[in-house]
Amino acid sequence: MSKPLTLESAAWAVAALVLLLLLPMIFSATTVDWANEVIYWAILCLGVNLVLGYMGYVSLGHAMFIGTGAYFLALFVDFAEVPLGWSIPLVVVGTALLGLVVGAIVMRVNRIQFLVITLAIAELIHGVFHQIRATGGDDGHSANDTWRVDLTWFGGWDTSESTGFYYWNLLCLLAVMLVLWRFLRSPFGSVLVGIRENEQRMTSLGYNIAIYKIIAFAVSGAAAGVAGILYAQNLQSVNPEPLTWQVSGEALLMVIIGGRKYFIGPVLGAAFYIVVKHLLESITSEYIIFLGLAFMAIVAFFGRGIAGYFVDLYVWAKRRAGVGRPGAPAAEAGE
Amino acid sequence: MAALVLEDLTMSFGALEVIKDISLDVKSGERHAIIGPNGAGKTTLFNLITGWLKPKRGRILLDGQSIAGMSPRRLSYRGLARSFQRNTLFEGLTVEENLRLACQAHRRAKYDPARDRTAYKDILEKAHVAAETMALGDSLGKPVDELAYGQKRQLEVGIALCADPKILLLDEPAAGTSPGERTQLISLIGDLPRNVTVVLVEHDMDVVFEVSDRITVLDYGRLLATGRPEEIRESDAVREAYLGKSGA
Numbered sequence: 001m002s003k004p005l006t007l008e009s010a011a012w013a014v015a016a017l018v019l020l021l022l023l024p025m026i027f028s029a030t031t032v033d034w035a036n037e038v039i040y041w042a043i044l045c046l047g048v049n050l051v052l053g054y055m056g057y058v059s060l061g062h063a064m065f066i067g068t069g070a071y072f073l074a075l076f077v078d079f080a081e082v083p084l085g086w087s088i089p090l091v092v093v094g095t096a097l098l099g100l101v102v103g104a105i106v107m108r109v110n111r112i113q114f115l116v117i118t119l120a121i122a123e124l125i126h127g128v129f130h131q132i133r134a135t136g137g138d139d140g141h142s143a144n145d146t147w148r149v150d151l152t153w154f155g156g157w158d159t160s161e162s163t164g165f166y167y168w169n170l171l172c173l174l175a176v177m178l179v180l181w182r183f184l185r186s187p188f189g190s191v192l193v194g195i196r197e198n199e200q201r202m203t204s205l206g207y208n209i210a211i212y213k214i215i216a217f218a219v220s221g222a223a224a225g226v227a228g229i230l231y232a233q234n235l236q237s238v239n240p241e242p243l244t245w246q247v248s249g250e251a252l253l254m255v256i257i258g259g260r261k262y263f264i265g266p267v268l269g270a271a272f273y274i275v276v277k278h279l280l281e282s283i284t285s286e287y288i289i290f291l292g293l294a295f296m297a298i299v300a301f302f303g304r305g306i307a308g309y310f311v312d313l314y315v316w317a318k319r320r321a322g323v324g325r326p327g328a329p330a331a332e333a334g335e
Numbered sequence: 336m337a338a339l340v341l342e343d344l345t346m347s348f349g350a351l352e353v354i355k356d357i358s359l360d361v362k363s364g365e366r367h368a369i370i371g372p373n374g375a376g377k378t379t380l381f382n383l384i385t386g387w388l389k390p391k392r393g394r395i396l397l398d399g400q401s402i403a404g405m406s407p408r409r410l411s412y413r414g415l416a417r418s419f420q421r422n423t424l425f426e427g428l429t430v431e432e433n434l435r436l437a438c439q440a441h442r443r444a445k446y447d448p449a450r451d452r453t454a455y456k457d458i459l460e461k462a463h464v465a466a467e468t469m470a471l472g473d474s475l476g477k478p479v480d481e482l483a484y485g486q487k488r489q490l491e492v493g494i495a496l497c498a499d500p501k502i503l504l505l506d507e508p509a510a511g512t513s514p515g516e517r518t519q520l521i522s523l524i525g526d527l528p529r530n531v532t533v534v535l536v537e538h539d540m541d542v543v544f545e546v547s548d549r550i551t552v553l554d555y556g557r558l559l560a561t562g563r564p565e566e567i568r569e570s571d572a573v574r575e576a577y578l579g580k581s582g583a
């Protein structure tokens with residue numbers, strides 16, 4: 001059962017938010033750039049985890065949503081010349097529609113077929129954008145003007161520089177988290193968990209699980225589409241790279257490292273992965289080896305991911321403090 | 336009035352005919368037991384009635400209407416609910432959430448994507464009532480994987496109850512339980528409201544003769560006999576084919 005949002009967990013959330021708001025003032029400019037990278041990964045991972053952690057299906061194709069999200073933005077703004085303010089919601093709708101279509105294709109397949117078919121569709125889309133001349137094929141396409149939202153009317157908020165863009169990213173991350181949080185705690189969200197736990201029983205009870213899978217995939221795709229928007233805005237260009245299967249794979253890794261049973265897991269996983277990657281990169285060019293070792297260690301020693309580790313730590317601390325109240329600030333995906 | 340009618344039902348897996356020309360009436364409100372050795376076709380019969388399998392021949396009538404071609408989902412809306420021989424639970428979730436999902440299944444609330452699930456107090460309340468009915472009131476917050484085996488079987492039945500079924504099909508509800516657990520489970524089933532028709536597969540003869548109004552005996556997909564417990568006990572055919580073998 002979902003635990004009510006207690007005063008204590010609200011306090012934790014506020015503390016985290018304050019820290020995130022102060023981040024550009026505490027850390028260097030490089031850190032802010034990293035944070036901007038973390039955020040689009042985090043949003044992609046939140047989308048992935050809706051399908052993985054909640055519904056129990058492994059998608060190897062979420063690159064298609066972040067990738068097409070980025071391309072849709074380029075196409076709407078630079079080719080269709082739709083104003084940026086309209087393009088952004090249109091991209092979200094577009095990736096949601098793609099999610100509906102893909103969801104309809106995979107709604108009746110088993111978990112292995114699901115993995116293979118999502119991969120195949122993503123590769124197909126990758127191939128298409130690789131070939132399209134208008135958007136520069138393999139080289140990609142750079143923004144004609146800017147793809148960043150003009151928020152200077154709001155107290156001079158300048159998204160063209162790193163820190164201002166960071167706050168825009170943060171706003172998007174919080175918005176996505178709020179929507180997904182409500183969605184996953186709703187009756188609809190509870191059905192997705194039921195599908196993860198036992199599809200046969202859900203059908204027997206009278207649930208139309210195919211509909212739920214399709215809509216879950218659309219919501220998940222739309223979230224990843226938001227990540228695509230931020231990716232394109234960050235680079236001020238698009239290219240086929242976010243459409244590659246490696247991106248889908250990395251997102252899965254981040255989710256598992258962060259803890260797929262926890263709502264916050266994907267965000268922690270993305271932050272950990274990107275920060276560790278950059279730290280290792282600055283030390284050695286063979287960073288990928290150490291990255292691999294670090295992840296194996298995490299999966300081996302912290303089976304429930306970083307979020308799971310924090311929850312255990314929290315419970316342990318409580319017990320030591322003599323409060324002894326079981327329960328954790330992060331809501332478990334299943335509960 | 337017959338709640339459920341089977342007419343010349345036949346079903347085969349490839350060349351293997353596992354249900355052979357079965358005709359049967361289950362009366363409204365009846366406690367009807369189906370017995371027969373392993374492999375007799377009892378589970379297959381349930382799968383046919385609940386739409387998981389399609390018959391090769393014959394008809395199934397629910398309240399006088401044919402249910403040919405209806406999916407398990409649609410049949411659940413027609414008042415059919417079942418439990419499974421092997422635990423079919425939401426293992427990672429609490430008892431409460433298992434029952435809440437079950438109670439939500441026929442409600443429009445199940446499509447609500449925004450409100451908190453706990454805002455639907457009536458659904459939650461109903462889940463609690465189902466828990467009490469199956470003597471799980473003290474285990475609401477427990478994850479299923481921490482339940483004793485007998486409690487899992489109680490939950491298996493409890494989930495089926497949540498839909499307010501007109502007909503409840505219980506496939507070996509006490510399978511694998513200890514004698515104590517079995518006694519409790521059977522008494523819980525015996526206490527179910529009389530407006531629910533219960534079709535029960537069960538191996539324990541003492542139990543069957545105690546709780547059922549009528550008994551149907553299956554053997555190798557064939558219906559050997561249907562009748563009141565004392566008729567079945569005295570039937571030569573049944574004694575030969577089944578009761579004799581099981582030593583009851």
Ligand SMILES: Nc1ncnc2c1ncn2[C@@H]1O[C@H](COP(=O)(O)OP(=O)(O)O)[C@@H](O)[C@H]1O
Nearest residue numbers: 348351353371372373374375376377378379380
């Ligand atoms: N999916 C299946 N495919 C092939 N044969 C099956 C299948 N399910 C059951 N059977 C066979 O059908 C017969 C009846 O099985 P079942 O209905 O499970 O019996 P019971 O529940 O009475 O023990 C058995 O011989 C079994 O091996």
Ligand SMILES: [Mg+2]
Nearest residue numbers: 377378379420
């Ligand atoms: Mg059986």
